[in-house]
Amino acid sequence: MQQEDTVRLIEDWTKTHGRTRDRLLPLLHMLQEEIGFIDDAAIPAIAKNLNLSRADVHGVVTFYHDFRRAPAGRHVVKFCRAESCQARGAAAMEKAAAERLGVPMGETRPDGQVTLEPIYCLGLCAIGPNALVDGRPVARIDTAALERIAQEIAA
Amino acid sequence: MSDENEVMSTEDRLIYMANQIARNLAALGDEEATAMTADHIHAFWDPAMKRRIAALAAARPQALTPIAAAAIGRVAIP
Amino acid sequence: MSYTRETDHGTPPAIATGKSVTLTIDGEAVTMPEGTSIMRAASLTGCSIPKLCATDNVESFGSCRLCLVEVEGRNGYPASCTTPISEGMVVRTQSERLKQLRRGVMELYISDHPLDCLTCPANGDCELQEQAGAVGLRDVRYGYDGATNMGQAKDQSNPYFDFDPSKCIVCSRCVRACDEVQGTFALTIEGRGFDSKVSPSQGQDFLSSECVSCGACVQACPTATLTEKKVVEVGTPDRAVVTTCAYCGVGCTFRAEMRGEELVRMVPWKDGKANRGHSCVKGRFAWGYAQHRDRILHPMIRASVDEPWREVSWEDAIAHTANEFRRIQAKYGTRSIGGITSSRCTNEETFLVQKLIRQGFGNNNVDTCARVCHSPTGYGLKTTFGTSAGTQDFDSVMDADVILVIGANPTDGHPVFASRMKKRLRQGAKLIVIDPRRIDLVKSPHIEAAHHLPLRPGTNVAMLTALAHVIVTEKLYDEAFIRDRCDWDEFAEWADFVSEPQRSPEAVEPLTGVKAEEVRAAARLYATGGNAAIYYGLGVTEHSQGSSTVMAIANLAMATGNVGREGVGVNPLRGQNNVQGACDMGSFPHEFSGYRHVSDDAVRGQFEQAWGVALDAEPGLRIPNMLDAATDGTFKGIFIQGEDILQSDPNTHHVAAGLAAMECVVVQDLFLNETANYAHVFLPGSTFLEKDGTFTNAERRIQRVRKVMAPLNGYADWEIVQLVANAMGLNWRYDHPSQIMDEIAALTPTFAGVHYDRLEAEGSLQWPANDAAPDGTPTMHIDGFVRGKGKFVVTDYIPTDEKTGPRFPLLLTTGRILSQYNVGAQTRRTANEAWHPEDRLEIHPADAENRGINDGDWVSLKSRAGETSLRALITERVAPGVVYTTFHHPDTQANVITTDYSDWATNCPEYKVTAVQVMRSNGPSDWQRDYAQQARLSRRIAPVEAAE
């Protein structure tokens, strides 16, 4: 997306949703939804529209782990690392996932096909190990389930 | 450099100043404006300026507004 | 006054509720105001609780966890900075358990901190080091092979301070200072958890961030993370002198910290009542000019301005000066010479210069640079209220509910006060801005004006009268106040005048260009929004209607009852550090100190008696009249102390012609300024660091200037004036400026109670300070106006004669910028050039497009007075049809453009409205090249002959 388009997107959104500071997180969510990440170049426009400093916006963007500062892979697998999933063998599955998908935890594969990220609890704690695959919840992940996920991502 | 004719001579400036004072006080009505213009010139102008405006008032009466002219008539010239 | 470092009580004072609370701290019963933190209460009691994230100029934060205490009956260990005291509370600040916890926290801090105290610039001046000792940390058991935030690159981009993130303890004091104190919000914490880092803007370096280099972060930093470069270079200071800043009219108090004879840094002084511990990039950092190699340290003379300068002894220079003035007076008459006092010099020095002129020259030909800035304030407020000064102190803004800013740009011109104002705005006060430009206050992070009225330059009176029209016709005025404090008949007359339909917002909309509905809304807000305060600057005064505008402002304040208490009033934001003082000291040609007319026989009699001479009862010449008289051949000599009229006064050609026509121009200054190009005698001046005296700021606050170092030129300015006076046959015997102040006090009723010993004791005094007001007067006109009844003055809108037309279709207005000061003589000789290396012409995109101008192009700027060239800055801050520039750089000479129109009452020049044309150009104009050549020639100094 061109820089001017981003600026217009921000301006239009603030016109309908308001320009008070508390609109910052909703605006960032919207941008990430539309563009896939929060471009540093968009921050001056965000700051201007919400009457914040660039520092204010930067501080918020970097605080919340959801906000990406660079585009993710075409597919995103968020793998739960929390205790309940660990109690059901998540550590081993996490390792297997990294191997099968060919990307270390927390990174994007060089071909840009997949990003593997940690997530801490999806609230599916009796049926782990769990993951979100492109936003879709997957429970009771085992080697077979990993294989299905890998196939899906390869496509 | 721009056209030097556009910078006022000292005499023109004195006349301009007297008229400007009078014009800004005109809303008070002729009498009060005249009195206050005279007061103003009396209080803030140096003796040479007073003498010179008095001379100008005589030499170029048409250059002054009626209030300014009347006021200058009332200023004690040192 | 103590010169030791101020105690940091950790948290700000409680908001006063009038109630107090009694508690026990470490076994001692203590009574403190309700809302005080345990930390502050303990500190005020004399027991110090360890702390790192707490400092008393920002709100408590509770992050370092060193200040934990025990409170009887409460679980855990509350942080003393965030826990308010309560009745009957029993607090222990020291125990083995607390020591253990504090040590545990400190052990964590040090596990992520370099162990290089001995080579660290903050060694001995580091709170982390101090607190590590205080909590008795013995060892760091975590080892040093774990994760750290050390080894990050230093950011040395700011010209004055370094940022070394390796030493950062993430206490957020810098971030909070930037937010709460300065209000710029340039800093944040990036990331979170262990990776939290201080980040200027978007992880940029300081110079390219939103930082305005006010120094609040450096001040707040407890470690060596943010350190003045000078401290790194010279070392930590070993002594300090508290003094007053010599930049703008805010009058910040600073602690000048020295190492030996070298000034290391200027640190804002918390007890300074004008600045409350805050500073700006100029006062905090830009003092390097005081030691700049351009400073002239030896007196010089020359027979003619096309000769090079010749260094001479002080004796010769003084004798030459006196002889020349006597010769001229003998030849051309008593009134053929005069002088200009400096708003940058002390009250005492200013008083002496006007005394030299009245007593020694025998005339009243004295004027000052207030002529070109706030003379209409003096006239307008004297006429309406009876005093030529603002009505409030700066603290008053914290009680304002509505703030109306007209013709002022506080964030650039009066940054430290602007920070206070912004703080109040963030607390919820409403803001109205009347200004042709969209200044930063209109909209900047966390600040937004309720109404911005972007009027066409030159229409202030029409605008203010329209506001009055709404207030009167909608009956929003304060009848009780008016009946009590003003003359009702005068009000009625004024009310009739402003109510006339041709003065309504709708009728004047075509003149002002501002939507009538917006004007009406602003008027309603001002009249009904609670305490309403007006702050104004040179955008009010520097017009052909400056005095009318000031009176129109006073009318509005009186009509709405907004005078005579905290949070309201009429507040001129004074330009130079001592412009208020220079006016107070009798620098105008028609009045003695304390604003008393020279024709008043009783007053004159007092001075005649004190000075032993007959004094002239006739007013003297104002600066422009002096220059007129010079071109006419009747004014031949002038003594100019600390003012550069060639650059600062309008219509440079006219100034140059006047100076060139004189036979003896004496310039006393730090540098060979532009005016000195026309001078025959140059007397080197001394800086504010080199002398004792007082400055009076925009809130009438008289503050001490203290000598920090010996004058490099040999004499303080007051001593030089005394030498000239005595060479002219006077018999002055001042040994110290305090004696001059004693004379001022004796001769000036409003200063009767001002003496150095009182200033030492009180820190400062606001005049009037006399028997009627022994502690001075923070707020004026409380029980009645100084003149008796407040006077409503009918202010008719008389448009300026400076009109746009086909030749000059745009309106030029001028102003200044944060990093530079006035003609730039000081700031251009500092690293502040990094922010503003040249004057640029702000032009609206539409006007630029019409002319084929791109951002950064050279353009010629032409008026009927002259022409210059500079580079364009395309911005929507200015409205279409309006262009704007600053006048900080002599190579631009913006005043070549400005005209000789001036205020009808005071001749304050009309800097703010000049009809101009703007065209693309190839670079500097012929005039600029000629001038540069001439200036070079004029500044030559003949080599000193070898034999001597």
Add this chain to the structure above:
Amino acid sequence: MTRVYISRDMASVALGADDVARAFEAAGCEVVRTGSRGLFSIEPLVEVENEGQRIGFGPVGPADVATVLDGSHKARLGNVADLPFFAGQQRFTFARCGIIDPLSLQDYAEHDGWRGLDAARAMPPQAVVDAVKASGLRGRGGAGFPTGVKWQTVLEAASDAKFIVCNADEGDSGTFADRMLMEGDPFCLIEGMAIAGHAVGAGHGYIYIRSEYPFAIAAMQEAIALSAARIAPFTLEVRVGAGAYVCGEETALLDSIEGKRGQVRAKPPLPALQGLFGQPTVINNVLSLAAVPFILAEGAEAYATIGFGRSRGTMPVQLAGNVKHGGLYEIGFGITLGELVNAIGGGTASGRPVRAVQVGGPLGAYFPPGMFDLPFDYEAFAQAGGLIGHAGITVFDDSVDMAHMARFAMEFCAVESCGKCTPCRIGSTRGVEVMDRIIAARDSAPAVPAERHWEGYLQKALHSRTPDRIDTGLEAQTTLLRDLCDTMKYGSLCALGGFTPYPVLSALDHFPEDFGAPAPIKEAAE
């Protein structure tokens, strides 16, 4: 047309409920999507309506449509409510969950919905607050602060603008009750918030939901739109978190809504007096607010009679981790930990012995089976060195390495620390490092280095840096771990840093053998 009920709960969907629903639709059934009943071992669950009866089958796959419809499927459960897992519960808050269509206003009204709100609106605000006080309801978010007392403070605070904020940032591993309620009975929460608004004089409310709960976000947004007229003039909006566990801390949550970094504020001031945008604010957990309609509809007494000691009413307990019958179990306080894990949960899913349970999420203590007689009660847990928190119980079998879990507790704290206070910001990272040294020393035992003395004052510490100076032996590192936990527990600004020592120290105390200590001290508890 046959009507079948299939859950749309995120857990059910994760187990394939959407595919099952599509299959039944394809077979011509009318599929009603409900919330989850709360027993995941029978998910995906299909309930077939037959003459007013709902017959459950589960787990069911898309291929099972025919056998389910003809009743021959081997996983036929009969009436689900009669299963022992459900029969033993006291469902006050979750009464409708799994039964109704969560987004049907009609269903909600038919199942006693809005009765609480109507009752409340017929009373003066003080009477509503009094009822909540009388019910004994305590905040279900973890701290257990009496809800009515909080409301009273807000009611008494003078302000034109007050807010109701629902903390739906349920980030604790092992908990999912908030999510289930929002997905399965969103109007219940809305009703609770509207009652709170009436009680304290607030006109607007926010529901702050973590972004990891996309289904709950969608359900709440839709439910708010559907019920806007019913709760007017009270208004509500959803705010979505952005991946910060610490925003579950109420003051960090408020800052997050305000558009700031989700850093914890110091208290005082209490949010009840200066909360969202500096205004008086009720901030309650989902379950606290969702309990309110029952209290107003049935009376405070009906709620207060259930419970144990000062812990009144019911607690939706969540059984998670390596447990056979994981799910949501709403029961009055007082039931023992052992009953929950073994009797109701059925022991581990792996069939191996239970070795530890963590109660209350990542900040909760680990308990060995030796402590299973602990009654579920705020005070009892506090006394045993733990906390109920949000009542999630995560079960581990004997393959767990408790030193690893202690390390993970520190690691989680390091990942989620807001970075404001020092004990949490630096301590959590140091905690991981100390645990790494302990694990390394344990695994290479018995290499405890010879006795070394580490004297040295600050002077020494500050001026030299030699990497091998510290004692990396088990004893020294364990002492250091305890000291660090002490600093974090008593020094931290909020519960994230302050409670991380609970799992760490409980693991160390109850499972010393995993930390290389010579002898277990299990007997003490038995």
